[in-house]
Amino acid sequence: MVVAGASPFARRFGTVFHRLALALYVLAALFPLYWLIKIAVTPTDLLFGEGIRLWPSRATLDNFGEVLGATDFPWYFANSVIVSFGTAIGVTLAASLSGYALSRFTFRAKAPVLFFLLLTQIFPLVMLIAPIYRLMTPLGLVDSLTGLILVYTAYNAPFATFLMQSFFEGIPKELEEAAMIDGCTRFQSLRRVILPLTLPGMGATLGFVFTAAWSELLFALMLISSETKMTFPVGLLTFVSKFSVDWGQMTAAAVLALIPACLFFALIQRYLVQGLTAGAVKG
Amino acid sequence: MAGIALNAPEGGPARRRTFRSLAEPWTYLSPTLVLIALFMLVPLVVGIGFAFQNVQILNPFKRGFVGLAHFEAIWQDRIFWRALGNTLWWTFASLFLQFFLGLGLALLLWREFKGKKLVQAIVFLPWAVPSFLSGLTFAWLFNPVVGPLPHWLHALGLLAAPDNILGDPALAMWGPITANVWWGIPFFAITILAALQSIPNEMYEAAAIDGAGTWARFRHVTIAYLIPTVAITILLRTIWIANFGDLIVVMTGGGPAGQTQILPSYIFTIAFRKLDFGYASALSMVLLGLLFLYAILILEMRKRLRSAF
Numbered sequence: 116m117v118v119a120g121a122s123p124f125a126r127r128f129g130t131v132f133h134r135l136a137l138a139l140y141v142l143a144a145l146f147p148l149y150w151l152i153k154i155a156v157t158p159t160d161l162l163f164g165e166g167i168r169l170w171p172s173r174a175t176l177d178n179f180g181e182v183l184g185a186t187d188f189p190w191y192f193a194n195s196v197i198v199s200f201g202t203a204i205g206v207t208l209a210a211s212l213s214g215y216a217l218s219r220f221t222f223r224a225k226a227p228v229l230f231f232l233l234l235t236q237i238f239p240l241v242m243l244i245a246p247i248y249r250l251m252t253p254l255g256l257v258d259s260l261t262g263l264i265l266v267y268t269a270y271n272a273p274f275a276t277f278l279m280q281s282f283f284e285g286i287p288k289e290l291e292e293a294a295m296i297d298g299c300t301r302f303q304s305l306r307r308v309i310l311p312l313t314l315p316g317m318g319a320t321l322g323f324v325f326t327a328a329w330s331e332l333l334f335a336l337m338l339i340s341s342e343t344k345m346t347f348p349v350g351l352l353t354f355v356s357k358f359s360v361d362w363g364q365m366t367a368a369a370v371l372a373l374i375p376a377c378l379f380f381a382l383i384q385r386y387l388v389q390g391l392t393a394g395a396v397k398g
Numbered sequence: 399m400a401g402i403a404l405n406a407p408e409g410g411p412a413r414r415r416t417f418r419s420l421a422e423p424w425t426y427l428s429p430t431l432v433l434i435a436l437f438m439l440v441p442l443v444v445g446i447g448f449a450f451q452n453v454q455i456l457n458p459f460k461r462g463f464v465g466l467a468h469f470e471a472i473w474q475d476r477i478f479w480r481a482l483g484n485t486l487w488w489t490f491a492s493l494f495l496q497f498f499l500g501l502g503l504a505l506l507l508w509r510e511f512k513g514k515k516l517v518q519a520i521v522f523l524p525w526a527v528p529s530f531l532s533g534l535t536f537a538w539l540f541n542p543v544v545g546p547l548p549h550w551l552h553a554l555g556l557l558a559a560p561d562n563i564l565g566d567p568a569l570a571m572w573g574p575i576t577a578n579v580w581w582g583i584p585f586f587a588i589t590i591l592a593a594l595q596s597i598p599n600e601m602y603e604a605a606a607i608d609g610a611g612t613w614a615r616f617r618h619v620t621i622a623y624l625i626p627t628v629a630i631t632i633l634l635r636t637i638w639i640a641n642f643g644d645l646i647v648v649m650t651g652g653g654p655a656g657q658t659q660i661l662p663s664y665i666f667t668i669a670f671r672k673l674d675f676g677y678a679s680a681l682s683m684v685l686l687g688l689l690f691l692y693a694i695l696i697l698e699m700r701k702r703l704r705s706a707f
Contacts, residue, residue, distance in 0.1 A: 137506050140521045147535050147580065148527070154544055167546045209429040216426035228427065235438055236634060237689045239641050241665045242682030245453075245675045246444035247437065269437035272430045274634075301422070330528030332644050337670065348530050352648070355534065362544050369531055380526030381519050388518075388592050 148373070155179070155366040162362060178367035188368060190343050191350030194260060195329055196375070198346055201264040202328040203321045206271045207279075210320060211313070213272070214279025215305060219288070232273040240270070244337045251338070258340050266334055271324045278323065282316030283309070315386040322383030329376045347372050448679035455673035468680035477656060477664065478681065485660040488571060489640045495579040497632065500586025507587065508594045525584035533648035536577035540564050564650055567657040574645040574658060582639075586631065593627040594620070629700040636696075637689050661685045 154162065155178055157171040165171065182188050217225065247266060248257060256262030286309060294304035310317070332348040339345050345353070351372055355365055424431075449468060452460050472478050507518055524532065539545040540562050548560040563569040597619065605615045643662030646652060652659035652667060659667075661681065669678035 133506060133509075133511070136502070137517055137521075140503055140506070141517060143580070144521050144524050147532070147539055148523070150539060150546065151535050154538065162544060167549050209433065212426040213430035216423045220423035220426075222420070222423045225423075228431075232434075233693070234690075235434060237637050237641075237686060237693060238438060238442060239662060239665065239682045239685050239689075241643070241662055241669055242445045242679055242686070243438065243441040245448065245669060245678070246441035249444065250441060265433070266437050269433040272433055276430055326526055326528075330530060332530045332648075333666070348528060351534075352530070362538075366538070369534060372531060373527060376526045376528060377523060380523070384519055384522045384526075384588075385515070388588055388595070 151366050152370055154362055155370050159363055178363035182364050182367045191345050191347045195347040198260055198263050199325045199328040202267040203325040205268040206275045206324045207317050207321045209272050210275035210279045213276045215283055217280045218283035235273045267328045275320050278320050282313050286312050319383050319386040322379050325379050326376050445679045448675050449683050451676050453675040468677050481659045481661050481664040488660050491575050492578045492639050496582040497586055500583045501590055503587040504590035507591050522584040524581050530644050530648050532577050532581040533645040537649045540573055565654055567655045570658045574649050577645050589631045593624050597623045625703050633696045
């Protein structure tokens with residue numbers, strides 16, 4: 116922000132206020148996660164013996180070992196990785212094509228298509244689960260990771276299309292026009308010239324969808340029944356009700372569920388802001 | 399969201415409409431549209447059909463067309479009306495806090511400082527936390543056995559005793575709202591920050607040359623640029639929060655005494671605990687209708703606001 120002409124005192128005060136406010140946000144963002152980790156590393160006897168303490172007097176990794184070694188937890192983890200990556204890749208490909216179409220072509224049905232995509236965001240998902248279950252049963256897609264990937268891809272495609280459209284808007288049209296004059300077809304120019312420039316945008320979309328698929332609970336809860344096909348949220352929920360007294364194992368499982376999503380997000384969050392900025396946020 | 403042009407510009411000078419040029423955009427759109435048609439549109443139509451039938455899994459003989467009976471039942475369903483009120487409160491409180499705290503964060507990040515990249519990664523982190531997990535985490539933070547919050551609120555004099563607010567009918571809704579706000583601030587911050595960074599510097603310079611003071615620049619440049627993005631973000635978020643029952647299902651299950659039951663969690667209960675898909679679908683249609691009206695209203699307001707600034 117422009118603070119030209121402010122007195123040194125005002126500027127100093129501004130800086131102090133700025134630091135303080137940011138520190139509060141950092142603290143608020145980290146504290147719940149810290150507490151989760153704290154419960155997970157506290158030995159059970161201390162959890163109830165010491166009362167509420169910011170730091171346990173003794174720490175242990177036993178809970179993590181038990182969760183990984185003695186439960187179905189590794190299954191949930193693997194399933195979630197497959198489903199989230201499958202969804203993220205599928206959505207990014209589909210949304211790149213549709214976002215490109217909406218940013219580059221002028222056609223009569225464009226406004227209705229955009230409105231329709233926006234409309235899909237209103238559909239209450241609970242309403243669709245039962246019909247989907249019905250429709251998927253004869254196709255053999257119930258209780259399968261493929262079925263879950265297909266549903267997640269459809270559900271994340273509209274928002275990802277908006278995101279990709281906004282990224283494409285940030286790339287000058289002249290670039291592909293030049294490529295097409297040089298003899299490329301439109302698809303070749305998209306693949307060779309435009310997509311490489313949109314890689315940050317695609318990365319942001321990929322990460323965004325990955326985190327969304329990693330957290331989805333309702334569909335997974337309804338469509339998956341075998342223990343070995345459960346994704347993380349479902350597994351963790353059954354885990355929570357099964358081991359409701361074991362705080363250590365529960366929170367250890369939760370911490371492990373956090374790691375991939377957080378890592379992925381840390382890698383892409385920069386591009387998300389950058390991409391949206393470049394994408395001429397003009398509405 | 400950013401860059402959604404709801405009013406597509408009219409197609410330039412008249413062009414020769416060959417089949418190829420007509421089919422081209424649809425070729426690119428087809429994977430997305432086919433997926434949406436198969437997994438959203440068809441189920442939606444089937445779901446609307448359910449709303450006018452008896453579809454009870456536990457009672458397969460009681461099937462058949464019932465007309466508007468479900469809707470009449472909704473009109474007299476006291477839990478529905480209370481859930482509707484709760485939905486409004488849940489949505490408004492979550493949105494209000496997410497928006498203003500997100501705006502504050504975006505304004506703080508809208509200037510260069512040492513370590514900005516790291517700070518930005520940390521403050522955006524809650525968004526990466528799976529939403530149901532943020533619900534569980536806060537449920538544990540509010541639990542007096544392992545969590546500090548009841549003890550701190552008691553020490554501050556805000557709670558008479560260090561009890562779990564999730565068990566107190568008067569306070570329980572604050573639990574899911576807190577989890578939702580914590581989790582949702584980054585989304586607003588990211589979108590608003592992107593919008594702020596896209597404002598060309600020349601706009602401020604031009605405004606300054608025209609003699610605009612700080613406030614006038616903020617109003618005519620910053621706010622004018624933010625409004626389209628903010629309006630569409632608020633629209634999407636409102637719908638999303640109103641449709642979002644996960645946190646309630648995970649944290650309170652609608653209790654205590656139905657005080658945190660919102661429409662999505664109520665629909666979830668009817669559909670998957672009582673296995674009454676007909677009534678659940680009718681309830682969903684009511685929710686869908688209300689959200690649709692809201693969306694139209696906001697889009698209309700957005701048009702007017704744009705010309706006002």
